[in-house]
Amino acid sequence: MSDVIASANDLVKVYGEGPTAVRALDGIDVDLVRGELTAVMGPSGSGKSTFMHCLAGLDRPTSGSVVVDGAEVSRWSERRLTHLRRTRVGFVFQSYNLVPTLTALENITLPLDIARRPVDRQHLDLVVRTLGLGDRLDHKPSELSGGQQQRVACARALIARPAVVFADEPTGNLDSASSAEVLGFLRRSVDELGQSVVMVTHDPTSAGFAHRVLFLADGRLVGELRDPTPATVLEQLGAAGR
Amino acid sequence: MNRVAVRAIRAHLVRFCLSVLAVALGVAFVAGTFALRTMLGSTFADIIATTTLGDAYVRGADDAGGAAGPGAGTHNRVPLSLVGPIEQVDGVAAALPDLQGPVVLVGADGTAVQSTQAPSFAFAYDSRDRAVRLVAGHPPRGPGEVVVEQTTLDASGLAVGDDTTLVVGGELRPVRVVGVAEIGAALAGATVVFVDRATAEAAFAPDGTAVSIAVNAEPGVTEQQLADRLGPVLRQDATPGAPPAVAITGDEMRAEATESIEEVLGFVTTFLLVFAGVSLFVGAFIIANTFAMWVRQRTRELALLRAVGASPLQVFGSIVLQAALVGVVGAVLGVAGGLGLVVLLRRVMASFGMDLTGRVPLDAFTVVVSVLLGTLVSVAAAAVPARRAALVPPVDALRDEVTLPERSLVRRALVGATLLLVGAAAISRALLRPEADGADRMLGLGACAVVLGVLGVAPVVARGALTALGAPLLVLRPVGRLARGNVVRHPRRTANTAGALMIGMALVGASAVIAATAQASTRAIVTREASTDFILRVAPAGTVPAQAVADVRALPDVRAADAFATAAVRVAQGDDGSFTVTGVDPEAIGRSVRTTEVQGSFRDALARGDVAVQRTTARDEGWRVGDELTLTGTGEPRSVRIGAVIDSPAFGVPLVAPQAVLDELVPADQQQVTTVFVTAVPGTDLEELRGELTTTVLPYVVVTVMDPEQFVSDLAEQVDRVLVILYALLGLSVVIAVLGIVNTLALSVIERTREIGLLRAVGLGRVQLGSTITVESVLTAVFGTAVGLVVGVALAATLPTVFADRGLRTLAVPWGSLLVMLALAVVVGVLAAVWPAIRAARLPVLLAVSAE
Incomplete structure (x- = not known):
């Protein structure tokens, strides 16, 4: 087991062709460390979402390679990518995280259902207890608050014990109290459960929960910060902006 | 606003294609029915025009009985002794009594020359008859000679000079074909033979009377003059005590003949139009569903239009305009399809030896009525969702996620339950007093009310029924749970989609029960009443x-x-x-x-x-x-x-x-x-x-x-043959209903793009996704079929009580056939899901995740 959970090597992603082509990612080289919460920051259009989509096997890079949990996935077939997402990757999106027809509990166990794997009751109890969702499990997503929905999404991402969880603006739609809850939980999952998490955000406060922050601008890696606080993040952003 | 409406259709062409197809199929049925009627009408009109060529006709005065069947024997017969005096009248060129009757002509292969259901006639040959033209050989000169009509000769395989057998006047008679004659019209498959006058008189007028006498005028004498001159002769020669025969002009005779044919065709048309109506009704469900879902998906765009100043009326108008476009395009395609169907039918009939007129059966009436009908049904179906769309508040355009609240089902359920109760009450009354006047009408109205009532309460029933129906599928995790969740999520939509199938299947189920009951009743009647070997x-x-x-x-x-x-x-x-x-x-x-x-x-x-x-x-x-x-x-x-x-x-x-x-x-x-x-x-x-x-x-x-057993199965076979025709007619409404399922699934895949993306992102495979959609489709189809069959069977089960008088006495439910239909529903569901499932599986995951 190496200490690198995911790495990008000279990652390039071009949308479109000819004069209208956009280089969303322009040669990114980075290793993400196992057992860390890594935040990816940058202004709109910096390519941070594309970077995460490529890392997670949701999008194919134009050139360069992506290695997730020791496997070079950038040239994999759709079938193998599906299997990768099912077994080794968890997701939390900004919104629309839950299947509206399923209850909270059914949403949490969905990845196991899809993979037809048995539910580990102990692990489920631990996750549910940690997230404080015990009394909401029979509710449909429409009956949950925004913060509760994102916590269910986090539980779903963790239930299958994936190698890495990708979170795309997980607190983008939440108020500050709910944000703190969700981010606190993601950090605890790293510290207490040994999970690896990669999170895209544009909010310095959110980035302050990370072990390490990567700064992207115009498709390039322009900076990095270890053990950040909101103040140091802001400072770095200001420097990148100049 | 009109530009917005047209652009929207262009941008979502595929989405509207199935609606257009639904309208087209319904309209094709209507247009085909009208065109078929026109074609049959003109075939028989041609026969009348080319065979009823007399300038005047003499016939009995009073209404009377005669041969069984519509339009036959409604007047007294006239004595043949009138022919002589009539020919003496000034201006009369010839008096030709109508001597005709049923015969059997044995063909070259030793079997009867007869095409399906068409009659077989012999006429007296007379060279003065203007309708008949001898094209080869010579006229029949004695009881052993016949002239055969050209198409009959072709069908029989006989040739001039051949010896064969004719069954005429109930007797076998060896005859020789001595000539070929032509009648200037397509004969719709009738077998026509000409015999000599004496034979015809002996066989068809043994009492010395004929149905009528055709009178040809000499040149220069008008039809009216001729009829006027005949009057005195008829009164003078009348049999004492009996009313004298009367003379009418050729035009009057032709008009009467045409009228009686129109009457018969009118019945056929009504019968076919009922099925066309069912198809259109089913089609309306699809159109309503399409627009309801379209409005749902476009809520934000519509709110934006409202925000930039469009009035509710303009939004309403733009959607109705789109519906009208769908209707017109569908109807025009439908008219073309209907004509195609009729042309095809004519080919098929011709191959069975039934020649129909060659005219293209297209008239302005058919086109106008069909196009209007298609358009009106589309507009009416879209009006309800359009009204909802018009009332979208502009502020919705600013919201991130817009969902129209599911309307309460209470009102619809109440209306449905009321109809159901009223229908049940009417049926109970018919059942309790089957002898009463109008019990059959009471039953018919009650049945209609029950069907509409079931459509009304279907969404309420759907939730429970589908939850129960889907329960065994939960073992297919996660496919079963996801699919069940999806069909229960929008009970109104699922019920409407299934409703189209329900109507078709109710009719199919009822027909199956009626057929089985008729067969069982026949068997019981023969067993009870016939003691024959x-x-x-x-x-x-x-x-x-x-x-x-x-x-x-x-x-x-x-x-x-x-x-x-x-x-x-x-x-x-x-x-x-x-x-x-x-x-x-x-x-x-x-x-x-x-x-x-x-x-x-x-x-x-x-x-x-x-x-x-x-x-x-x-x-x-x-x-x-x-x-x-x-x-x-x-x-x-x-x-x-x-x-x-x-x-x-x-x-x-x-x-x-x-x-x-x-x-x-x-x-x-x-x-x-x-x-x-x-x-x-x-x-x-x-x-x-x-x-x-x-x-x-x-x-x-x-x-x-x-033997009696064969007799029963022969009668049962006749019932089966009618059943096959009914199934073919109902098949169209089932096809339309299947298109409805395809349409609903395809649209709901578009609607659920994000959800599908999410599922794919957390690892749902393409096959699993396709299976989910297939299971949804099967659940919908089985629900519609099951409810339809239950309603149809239940309604048909009341018939033996009400129609015991007409021989329907032994209720029989063909459980086997019903199970086959339920199994077919599964097949139908799987087929309907193929295209939407492929579409869903092809959605790129990322597009789905990041979709607006």
Whole structure:
């Protein structure tokens, strides 16, 4: 087991062709460390979402390679990518995280259902207890608050014990109290459960929960910060902006 | 706003294609029905125009009975003795009595020349007849010579000079084909032979009368002048005591003939239009669903339009305009498709030997009505969702996620439940008092109310029913749970989608039950009422030749051969209507039929020369035993007494008279004998007798020998044949319903793009996704089919109580067929899901995740 959970090597992603082509990612080289919460920051259009989509096997890079949990996935077939997402990757999106027809509990166990794997009751109890969702499990997503929905999404991402969880603006739609809850939980999952998490955000406060922050601008890696606080993040952003 | 509407259709062409297809199919049915009617109408109009060429016609004055069947024998016959005096009238070129009757022509292969259901006639040949043109050979010069019409000759495989057999006037006669004639019209498959005048008179006018006499004028004499000049002669030569014959112009005669054909075609048209209506109704469901979902998906865009200043009316107008475009395009395609169907049908008919007119059956009426209908149905179906769309508040455009609240189902459920109750009440009344007037109408209205009521409550029922139906599928995790969640999520949409299938399947289920009940009832009736060893039968349009009956009676092993002859008579009492009468030998009662007697002795009544009436007829007409009825056949009216009241679905006619009485009313050659019951001498080897009978009737070609079991299955086969036609007609509404499922699934895949992306992101495979959509489709199809079959079977199950009088007495539910239909629903569901499932599986995950 190496200490690198995911790495990008000279990652390039071009949308479109000819004069209208956009280089969303322009040669990114980075290793993400196992057992860390890594935040990816940058202004709109910096390519941070594309970077995460490529890392997670949701999008194919134009050139360069992506290695997730020791496997070079950038040239994999759709079938193998599906299997990768099912077994080794968890997701939390900004919104629309839950299947509206399923209850909270059914949403949490969905990845196991899809993979037809048995539910580990102990692990489920631990996750549910940690997230404080015990009394909401029979509710449909429409009956949950925004913060509760994102916590269910986090539980779903963790239930299958994936190698890495990708979170795309997980607190983008939440108020500050709910944000703190969700981010606190993601950090605890790293510290207490040994999970690896990669999170895209544009909010310095959110980035302050990370072990390490990567700064992207115009498709390039322009900076990095270890053990950040909101103040140091802001400072770095200001420097990148100049 | 109009530009927005048109652009929206262009941008979502695929989305509207299925709606257009649904309209097109419904309209194709309507247009096809009208076109078929026009084509049939013009075929028969051509026949009339090219065969009814006389300048004037002489016929009996009064309405009268005659051969059974619509439009036949509504006037007294005229004596042939009038021909001489008429020809003496100034300005008359020729007087041609209408001497025609049923014949059987044996073809080159030894079987009867006859195409399905079409009649077979012989006419007297007369070179002065303007309708007939001899194209080869010479006219028939004696009883052994015939001239054959061209298409009949082609179908028979005979040629001029060939010897064959003709069954005419109930006798076998060897004849030689001596000529070929042409009639200037497509004959719709009829077999036509010409015989010499003397033969025709002997066979078709043994009493010296004809239906009418055609009169040709000399040049320069108008039709009206001719008719006027004939009048005095007819009055002068009238039989004393009888009303004189009257002369009418050729135009009047042609108009009357056309009118009676229109009447028959009108019935056929109504029958077909009912099915077209069902298809359109089903199609309307699809259109309504499409627009409802479209509005749902476009809420934000519509709110934006409202925010930039569009009025609710403009939004409403733009959606209705789109619906109108869908309707017009669908209707135009439908008209083209309908015409294509009819042209195809004509080809098929021609290949069966049924020539129909070659004219393209397109008229302005068909086009206008079809296009209007398609457009109106589309607009009406879209109006409700359009109204909702118009009321979207502009502020919704600013919200991130817009969802229209699911409207409450309470109002719809209440209306549905009310209809259901009213329908059930009406049906109960019909069931409790099946004898009452209008019980059948009560049942019909009740059935309609029940079907509409079920459509109304379907969304409420859907949630529970689908949850239960999907329960066994939960083992397919996660596919079963996801699919069940999806169909239960929008109960209204699922119910509407299934509703289209439900209507078709209710009709299919009802037809299946009615057919099975009819077959079981027939079997029960034959078992109960017929005590015969063998039955002689002919095809529906034919008659058992009298000589064949005589030959069978002459067989030593035959104890009796009882022929059942039918004809129509008028009854001058009560309704003063036309009734079908069966004539039977009184001895036959108890010998070959056992009949339930309600009052009086059936056999004694007939032996006394009285008639027996059916219980239901007696009730409807208020007739009692002892009443005198005045019956008018083709000749003199005759008074008879009612001697008994019977309850016999086997006879199935209102009046039964002794054969001798029927012969007095209607000449034997105008009676139709479709069935002869043969009883063997006790102790006879039946297999041997069967052989003898078969050999005896073989020369008559059209007669079949059956035992009671074969007779029952032959009748059952006829029911099956009708059932196949019904299924074919209902098949179209089922096809439209399947398109509806495809449409709903495809649209809901578009609607669920994000959800599908999410599922794919957390690892749902393409096959799993496809399976989910397939299971949704199957659940919807099975729900619609199951509810439809339950409703159809339940409604049809009430028929034996209400229609016991018409012979439907033994309820039979074909469970096997119903199960097959349920299994078919699964197949239908799988097929309907193929395209939407492929579409969903092809959605790129990322597009779905980041979709707006």
